[in-house]
Amino acid sequence: MKALPLAARLYVGFIIAIGAALLVGLAPLARVDRPDLFLALLLLSTVTSPFKVSLPLSKSGSSMSVSYAVDFAALLLLGPHEAMLVAVASAWSQCTFRMKTPNAPYRTLFSMACLAITVQMTGLVYGWLGGVPGTLGHSVPNIVRSVVGAATTYFAFNTCMIAVAIALSTRQSFFSVWNQNFLWSAPSYFVGAGAAAAATWAIVASGGVWLALLAAAPLYLTYRTYKVYLGRIEDERRHGSEMADLHLATIEALALAIDAKDQTAQTHIRRVQVYAAGLARALGMTDNEIQGVKTAALLHDIGKLAVPEHILSKPGPLTQEEFQKIRIHPQVGAEIISAVSFPYPVAPLILSHHERWDGKGYPQGLTGEEIPLGARILSVVDYFDALTSDRPYHKAMTHDAALALLTQESSRALDPAVVQMFITMLPVLAAEAEKLEVGPTRRLTLESTSDLGRPAVGFQPESKSSTVFEDIALAHREIYALYEIAQTMGTSLGVSDTMALISSKLSSLVPFSSCALSLYNNESDTLRCRFATGVEADIIGTMMVRSGQGLTGWVARNKRPLVNARPSADFEAAGFTARATGLQSALVAPLVYNDRFIGTLAVYHAEPDFYTDDHRRLLDRVCEQASAVIHNSIVFEQTQEDSLTDALTSLPNTRFMFMHLTRELARAERLKSEVALLVMDLDNFKEINDSYGHHVGDRALREVAPVLRSTIRPYDICVRYAGDEFIVVLAGCGIEEAERKRVELQRAVDELVFEARPDRRLPIAVSIGAAIYPHDGETYEALLATADSRMYRDKTRRKQQQPRLAAAATGTDGSPVSVGAVPLPEVTDIDIQRAGMGVL
Numbered sequence: 001m002k003a004l005p006l007a008a009r010l011y012v013g014f015i016i017a018i019g020a021a022l023l024v025g026l027a028p029l030a031r032v033d034r035p036d037l038f039l040a041l042l043l044l045s046t047v048t049s050p051f052k053v054s055l056p057l058s059k060s061g062s063s064m065s066v067s068y069a070v071d072f073a074a075l076l077l078l079g080p081h082e083a084m085l086v087a088v089a090s091a092w093s094q095c096t097f098r099m100k101t102p103n104a105p106y107r108t109l110f111s112m113a114c115l116a117i118t119v120q121m122t123g124l125v126y127g128w129l130g131g132v133p134g135t136l137g138h139s140v141p142n143i144v145r146s147v148v149g150a151a152t153t154y155f156a157f158n159t160c161m162i163a164v165a166i167a168l169s170t171r172q173s174f175f176s177v178w179n180q181n182f183l184w185s186a187p188s189y190f191v192g193a194g195a196a197a198a199a200t201w202a203i204v205a206s207g208g209v210w211l212a213l214l215a216a217a218p219l220y221l222t223y224r225t226y227k228v229y230l231g232r233i234e235d236e237r238r239h240g241s242e243m244a245d246l247h248l249a250t251i252e253a254l255a256l257a258i259d260a261k262d263q264t265a266q267t268h269i270r271r272v273q274v275y276a277a278g279l280a281r282a283l284g285m286t287d288n289e290i291q292g293v294k295t296a297a298l299l300h301d302i303g304k305l306a307v308p309e310h311i312l313s314k315p316g317p318l319t320q321e322e323f324q325k326i327r328i329h330p331q332v333g334a335e336i337i338s339a340v341s342f343p344y345p346v347a348p349l350i351l352s353h354h355e356r357w358d359g360k361g362y363p364q365g366l367t368g369e370e371i372p373l374g375a376r377i378l379s380v381v382d383y384f385d386a387l388t389s390d391r392p393y394h395k396a397m398t399h400d401a402a403l404a405l406l407t408q409e410s411s412r413a414l415d416p417a418v419v420q421m422f423i424t425m426l427p428v429l430a431a432e433a434e435k436l437e438v439g440p441t442r443r444l445t446l447e448s449t450s451d452l453g454r455p456a457v458g459f460q461p462e463s464k465s466s467t468v469f470e471d472i473a474l475a476h477r478e479i480y481a482l483y484e485i486a487q488t489m490g491t492s493l494g495v496s497d498t499m500a501l502i503s504s505k506l507s508s509l510v511p512f513s514s515c516a517l518s519l520y521n522n523e524s525d526t527l528r529c530r531f532a533t534g535v536e537a538d539i540i541g542t543m544m545v546r547s548g549q550g551l552t553g554w555v556a557r558n559k560r561p562l563v564n565a566r567p568s569a570d571f572e573a574a575g576f577t578a579r580a581t582g583l584q585s586a587l588v589a590p591l592v593y594n595d596r597f598i599g600t601l602a603v604y605h606a607e608p609d610f611y612t613d614d615h616r617r618l619l620d621r622v623c624e625q626a627s628a629v630i631h632n633s634i635v636f637e638q639t640q641e642d643s644l645t646d647a648l649t650s651l652p653n654t655r656f657m658f659m660h661l662t663r664e665l666a667r668a669e670r671l672k673s674e675v676a677l678l679v680m681d682l683d684n685f686k687e688i689n690d691s692y693g694h695h696v697g698d699r700a701l702r703e704v705a706p707v708l709r710s711t712i713r714p715y716d717i718c719v720r721y722a723g724d725e726f727i728v729v730l731a732g733c734g735i736e737e738a739e740r741k742r743v744e745l746q747r748a749v750d751e752l753v754f755e756a757r758p759d760r761r762l763p764i765a766v767s768i769g770a771a772i773y774p775h776d777g778e779t780y781e782a783l784l785a786t787a788d789s790r791m792y793r794d795k796t797r798r799k800q801q802q803p804r805l806a807a808a809a810t811g812t813d814g815s816p817v818s819v820g821a822v823p824l825p826e827v828t829d830i831d832i833q834r835a836g837m838g839v840l
Contacts, residue, residue: 008168019113030081045090069192079133080123087115126150151193273297275381292344303333499531512603543574584608649705657719676730676738679787685724767795
């Protein structure tokens with residue numbers, strides 16, 4: 001009884017109380033003058049009461065029994081008090097025997113009370129119309145009037161009391177319930193009353209009990225007629241119910257398929273349905289309206305078919321244009337559903353499920369009660385479920401956090417009454433939702449009996465997901481991941497940056513423990529790893545293999561992908577034979593641009609035989625998109641390197657030096673360290689150009705450059721500044737270390753013997769000046785000026801201590817060779833001071 005609404009509980013309790021009062025108060029007044037007749041009627045009513053027909057349109061389990069005629073006969077023969085006892089006994093028998101499911105005690109008591117009240121009211125009307133129990137009288141009009149009046153009263157009171165109970169229990173209209181469930185049964189009451197009157201006449205007038213049994217014939221015919229008729233109605237109702245269930249199941253399957261595209265769990269749509277139906281029931285909606293809410297819960301997002309997939313799955317905030325595309329989905333969904341003739345409202349709920357309580361929703365901007373209640377229910381449950389589920393644009397919230405946000409949006413976006421009811425009912429609804437078992441729609445398994453059509457060596461058969469909904473979700477994720485990769489590829493120019501972005505998106509399509517990009521060098525016929533991330537990336541990043549060796553080399557040679565090959569083959573081909581790797585499977589695909597092989601993209605996994613042919617297909621798709629971008633990145637890096645490299649000496653140029661020096665000075669300032677700047681100038685280089693030609697001078701510069709570069713540390717830089725001038729930047733270097741490096745550089749250059757011609761060898765010398773940050777200046781202009789002035793002082797000193805180049809030059813036979821003489825300018829202290837202030 002607790003499951004009944006409050007009004008229904010109060011009404012049932014009231015009827016039971018009235019029936020009990022009548023039974024207790026009037027049963028002692030029963031005078032059983034003919035015990036044999038009373039016991040016969042009591043026994044006959046009890047026996048015939050299980051012969052009943054269920055009311056097929058009633059959801060309350062009500063039924064109509066043949067015992068009604070016996071109860072009516074008891075009223076005509078014995079009176080209302082004795083008939084009340086017979087009727088109560090028949091009600092108990094009717095509610096106890098031949099029941100598909102046991103009746104609840106309150107239902108049995110209610111039925112007994114209804115018959116007690118009905119019999120007493122019928123007895124009053126029968127007496128008021130002139131009827132006398134135990135005799136029918138001799139006036140036919142009086143007999144007809146009293147019997148028909150009594151039958152009408154019996155029908156009205158019995159059916160109306162039950163109809164009220166059903167209406168209150170199901171929250172339906174009383175007139176609708178009475179008209180659909182009981183009005184059609186009126187003829188049976190009058191047939192039963194006529195049979196009871198005939199039996200009464202036979203017993204009273206002629207004393208023929210056996211003659212009275214003939215009155216059972218019309219009762220039996222009526223019972224059989226109703227039994228057959230109602231059986232057919234029940235069959236049609238069952239067929240209609242099965243078809244409705246089939247249609248709903250079809251709708252649900254399609255809705256799940258649509259929902260699988262952007263939901264991580266297939267229970268989302270059913271969870272929303274459970275929440276919405278429970279909430280609708282608690283808010284007093286009718287069964288028809290509840291069914292409409294359940295259907296709308298299945299189909300509320302069907303309009304998202306008109307929204308581009310990349311917008312639905314976008315992890316970041318939407319643009320104004322993207323949000324406008326999202327706003328159309330309720331209207332599109334309502335237009336789709338409006339073409340289906342549902343027997344309950346569905347399209348209005350779909351149209352309005354994104355309206356807000358404060359009127360700021362879409363598409364119509366409805367406010368408060370203008371929004372259909374079913375749509376307000378959908379808004380609350382869909383909002384809550386979206387908060388507590390993982391979506392592309394946010395992580396799932398806890399129930400407490402979601403409820404706090406739900407309360408915050410109450411009276412703003414959401415109906416406060418619906419929110420409050422939902423919060424109250426959430427524990428019950430959540431427990432019901434946890435019992436959901438999604439019927440997995442598994443794909444048909446067709447086992448092959450032959451090897452025909454199986455993948456070739458080096459490939460794996462396609463993986464089989466457990467449900468088709470997972471296939472739909474996987475296809476959606478594949479499309480979106482490829483879209484994200486395509487979007488990513490245009491955001492970076494460098495190879496490493498491009499690959500870092502691609503690898504971060506690739507993992508959702510092709511999982512990996514490590515990912516590596518190897519680029520092909522056509523001149524050396526080798527592949528060198530340019531990017532590696534993940535497990536053992538430090539080793540993989542140093543790999544270089546020859547074409548045809550290892551997995552990478554095999555793919556380069558054959559231009560075909562490899563699936564689930566042995567990763568250790570790449571380690572062995574790169575020379576890491578002594579190192580054991582934890583990687584167990586590899587997938588390697590070629591990168592081809594304009595029919596030209598440029599490299600390979602490899603993914604490795606720690607699980608053996610992890611990759612499938614489906615993974616290969618996806619990686620091939622990624623490589624198709626990535627090839628052009630990686631090729632452009634290579635060209636960009638080469639162009640960038642050319643713009644920062646001196647074409648003659650292959651040393652960094654002046655532009656690179658200023659970029660590097662700016663970073664080093666900022667770093668030194670931050671760390672309070674020192675930076676040394678060495679300016680170098682070849683001695684008497686102009687005389688070489690004048691005597692032997694500029695092409696010989698260029699060759700001299702090319703030979704000096706590697707000498708200078710090999711003398712400094714790997715992380716220091718040597719720059720060709722201009723003409724025959726070079727600059728070395730030494731990070732973290734003080735005065736003493738700079739002086740030692742200056743002497744070392746001069747000694748290295750002095751040891752170089754330059755062959756100007758086959759029979760002419762010339763000594764090369766260099767003058768060097770050093771400046772230290774921050775002692776000699778805090779800007780590169782000041783450091784450059786100071787170092788330049790000291791270089792000229794060093795040049796002057798060296799010229800005064802060493803013979804001229806003209807006297808020192810010798811031929812291959814040792815004879816002196818004149819290369820001309822050029823006077824050198826004198827550098828004074830004033831010149832050095834001016835240079836130190838940045839004036840060259």
